[in-house]
Amino acid sequence: MTEPAEVLDCRGQRCPLPVINLARRLPELPVGAVVRVLADDPAAAVDIPAWCRMRGQEFVAAHPHQGPAYDVRRAG
Amino acid sequence: MVVSISTDGKGVTDGRRLLDHDGPDRLGVTVRPHPGDLAATGTIALAFVSKRSERAIRPGDGSPVYLDAATAAPLHPVARQALLAALDDGWADPAKLYGQARRARQLLDAAREAAAQTLGVRADELSFTPSGTAAAHAAVLGGLAGRRRVGARLVHSAIEHSAVLHAAERHVAAGGDAVSVPVDRLGRLDLDAWAAALAGPGVALAALIGASHEVGTVQPVPAAAEFCAEAGVPLYVDAAQLVGRAPLPAGWSVLTGSAHKWGGPPGVGLLVVRKSTRWESPYPADERESGRTPGVVNLPAVVAAAASLRAAAADAAAETARLAPLVDRIRARVATEVPDVEVVGDPVDRLPHLVTFSCLYVDGEALLHALDRRGFAVSSGSSCTSSTLRPSHVLEAMGVLSHGNVRVSLHRETTEADVERFLAELPGIVADLRAEAGVVEL
Numbered sequence: 001m002t003e004p005a006e007v008l009d010c011r012g013q014r015c016p017l018p019v020i021n022l023a024r025r026l027p028e029l030p031v032g033a034v035v036r037v038l039a040d041d042p043a044a045a046v047d048i049p050a051w052c053r054m055r056g057q058e059f060v061a062a063h064p065h066q067g068p069a070y071d072v073r074r075a076g
Numbered sequence: 077m078v079v080s081i082s083t084d085g086k087g088v089t090d091g092r093r094l095l096d097h098d099g100p101d102r103l104g105v106t107v108r109p110h111p112g113d114l115a116a117t118g119t120i121a122l123a124f125v126s127k128r129s130e131r132a133i134r135p136g137d138g139s140p141v142y143l144d145a146a147t148a149a150p151l152h153p154v155a156r157q158a159l160l161a162a163l164d165d166g167w168a169d170p171a172k173l174y175g176q177a178r179r180a181r182q183l184l185d186a187a188r189e190a191a192a193q194t195l196g197v198r199a200d201e202l203s204f205t206p207s208g209t210a211a212a213h214a215a216v217l218g219g220l221a222g223r224r225r226v227g228a229r230l231v232h233s234a235i236e237h238s239a240v241l242h243a244a245e246r247h248v249a250a251g252g253d254a255v256s257v258p259v260d261r262l263g264r265l266d267l268d269a270w271a272a273a274l275a276g277p278g279v280a281l282a283a284l285i286g287a288s289h290e291v292g293t294v295q296p297v298p299a300a301a302e303f304c305a306e307a308g309v310p311l312y313v314d315a316a317q318l319v320g321r322a323p324l325p326a327g328w329s330v331l332t333g334s335a336h337k338w339g340g341p342p343g344v345g346l347l348v349v350r351k352s353t354r355w356e357s358p359y360p361a362d363e364r365e366s367g368r369t370p371g372v373v374n375l376p377a378v379v380a381a382a383a384s385l386r387a388a389a390a391d392a393a394a395e396t397a398r399l400a401p402l403v404d405r406i407r408a409r410v411a412t413e414v415p416d417v418e419v420v421g422d423p424v425d426r427l428p429h430l431v432t433f434s435c436l437y438v439d440g441e442a443l444l445h446a447l448d449r450r451g452f453a454v455s456s457g458s459s460c461t462s463s464t465l466r467p468s469h470v471l472e473a474m475g476v477l478s479h480g481n482v483r484v485s486l487h488r489e490t491t492e493a494d495v496e497r498f499l500a501e502l503p504g505i506v507a508d509l510r511a512e513a514g515v516v517e518l
Binding site: 014015016019020023024041042043045046047049050051054 | 416418436437438439458459460465466467471472475476477478479480513515518
């Protein structure tokens, strides 16, 4: 598993807040860096990969049993 | 809307002539007295509804625009007239052996005959149920019960209506087995996975929604049915969004519908079980409705459902020709005029009246409330709008954005002006919500 450069704790936040926080933070990281989003709203499992697709970012992995957590790499 | 009614007496009906006044420019409901009274009173109530409805002139901005027909279509004027006409004789138990019961029986038979004829099935294959949900439960659990000797596995698409999925959960909780078959990004069934699931051992029943009630994608039912036929597995099709709107696909053994989706009253479902299908009632014994669904039917509502089904089906091709371009317009204009929006569902193989899109960074509940304040009634698959706080399983299965989701569904009273007003106001409403949330530059 790629070690994330940063962990964004969005637990307790309802969608779209985890996606908004990811969208705010990711452009501040260097290209290639991975951020791990912790989000327990079930919609995050759908919306974080969908956001990556819409924004051309790389969805690396979901960890349903740790957080749940979603790893996203800044692609550009 | 032009509705003309003539009444020259009290009491109603044998219902056999319920639907025989169609003409090139009108749909009719004729309610006649019981044959024994016929010589005395003749036709006692007529209701004609112009096919070319003259829509009421709306006052300007702010008048309500109802765009949630996929949940419940506004009551069709034929349904209203038939309901009122059937109230007087629809209270008796059709199974009893006296005059009032015989009149009720005639109404029920006429309604069944009309509905069966409209769907192109035999009258004895069709039962009226207390709702579309009850019909879906009976279709799944009865289809599984009828083939329990073969096995206990249900194969279904990942995008079935929750009524089907809840019946599947019940089946699994009772020791059965269910296999969910995925869909692609457009919400279309994965036919290879479907074929593989059907080739497995012990498949008792397959369930495939005819067209998605959430995103509008029409499913490849004929192709799916061929795989079912090869495997010898009966296919149940939930046709709630097709009945009264589009031709039914071929190849199914069990089919269900729901009257309030086509402009009938709420509280009437259809369950069709084809001859030679092994199906066994999942309920305690009850002889009514061919033993398929227990309890006395709501006869006035059933009559209204059958009458409006025939009226809706007669207009379906014209309505498709009118509504499909309006949906095309919504799909195109939302995609170009609202930034960061994902219009979902198949752009071509889709229902004529339904379109779904998701707005990035927008809270679905806030969007619904904002639209409601401007007079627009729409639905949403976003988690914040559901009682379970989970996103729509359909959007989830497709892998499309689930927040900020809006489903718009049109009906026979929807005008081009309604759609234009919606399209004119939506971009500003979304922009305001994004500004409030501080997400405009993201």
